[in-house]
Amino acid sequence: MQEVIGALILTLIAGSATGIGGALVLFKKRISSNFLAAALGVSAGVMIFISLAELFPEAQAMISGTGLRHGEALVLVAFFVGMGIITLIDFTIPEYENPHEASGLSLSDRTAAVGVLEHTGNEKALHRLGLLSALAIAVHNFPEGIATFIGAMNDPEMGAGITFAIAIHNLPEGIAVAIPIYYATKSKGKALLYATLSGLSEPIGALLCYAVASVFGIELTGGSPAFPIVLSAVAGIMIYISLDELLPTAEKYGKHHIAIAGVVGGMAIMGISLLIM
Numbered sequence: 701m702q703e704v705i706g707a708l709i710l711t712l713i714a715g716s717a718t719g720i721g722g723a724l725v726l727f728k729k730r731i732s733s734n735f736l737a738a739a740l741g742v743s744a745g746v747m748i749f750i751s752l753a754e755l756f757p758e759a760q761a762m763i764s765g766t767g768l769r770h771g772e773a774l775v776l777v778a779f780f781v782g783m784g785i786i787t788l789i790d791f792t793i794p795e796y797e798n799p800h801e802a803s804g805l806s807l808s809d810r811t812a813a814v815g816v817l818e819h820t821g822n823e824k825a826l827h828r829l830g831l832l833s834a835l836a837i838a839v840h841n842f843p844e845g846i847a848t849f850i851g852a853m854n855d856p857e858m859g860a861g862i863t864f865a866i867a868i869h870n871l872p873e874g875i876a877v878a879i880p881i882y883y884a885t886k887s888k889g890k891a892l893l894y895a896t897l898s899g900l901s902e903p904i905g906a907l908l909c910y911a912v913a914s915v916f917g918i919e920l921t922g923g924s925p926a927f928p929i930v931l932s933a934v935a936g937i938m939i940y941i942s943l944d945e946l947l948p949t950a951e952k953y954g955k956h957h958i959a960i961a962g963v964v965g966g967m968a969i970m971g972i973s974l975l976i977m
Contacts, residue, residue: 707852715902721874722895740950741962762928782936830880845905
């Protein structure tokens with residue numbers, strides 16, 4: 701039970717980063733775009749390395765030990781099913797309300813929220829944009845919470861690395877919610893509240909994952925043939941997030957070489973940490 705509580709705490713930390721992102725943009729005069737690009741690159745590097753060097757190979761090794769027929773093929777299919785799940789979620793969210801389309805890193809920038817306000821003159825439309833962004837982020841963070849939880853249950857040190865990567869990834873999402881809510885309500889408190897609440901779907905996703913596993917008797921620490929399949933799907937989800945969201949967002953906020961240096965740095969940090977632990 702202690703492992704479960706620890707994994708749930710990590711998902712809560714990762715989800716709460718949306719609130720931190722909202723606080724940064726609301727209470728700090730300016731966020732360095734190059735710093736955020738490097739941080740997002742590091743996040744992508746950590747997630748790619750963990751997925752390809754740890755999660756997927758471990759899933760293949762686990763399934764081989766179960767003697768399940770065509771087990772390695774099932775693990776491979778699960779990897780791409782994980783990608784498919786997160787792709788489907790992305791396609792259900794309109795691009796304009798996509799949390800990864802946030803523009804501007806301070807309240808003084810000409811953000812998408814300012815454009816909506818000038819075009820419509822309607823705070824209600826802007827408020828709706830903020831609410832839809834919060835809802836989109838909540839839906840998007842749900843599988844991320846499952847990924848963090850499963851990774852932490854498999855290996856606490858690996859779970860810490862995933863938590864760090866997801867938390868950095870969630871900072872722009874908090875910005876995407878906080879800016880339109882602030883311009884619509886002129887309340888930093890409400891903007892921060894909505895940004896924070898949007899990240900709570902991550903621990904909710906983790907709790908639901910644990911509940912489903914308990915009901916169907918699925919061991920979350922490798923004792924069941926279902927676990928390596930789930931682990932592989934988590935690896936697919938994390939690879940998709942890195943390639944489709946983190947890297948493009950890092951490129952948008954900063955210079956190409958800064959983002960790539962962050963990726964390499966993230967891989968190196970994770971590789972060294974796993975080696976010495």
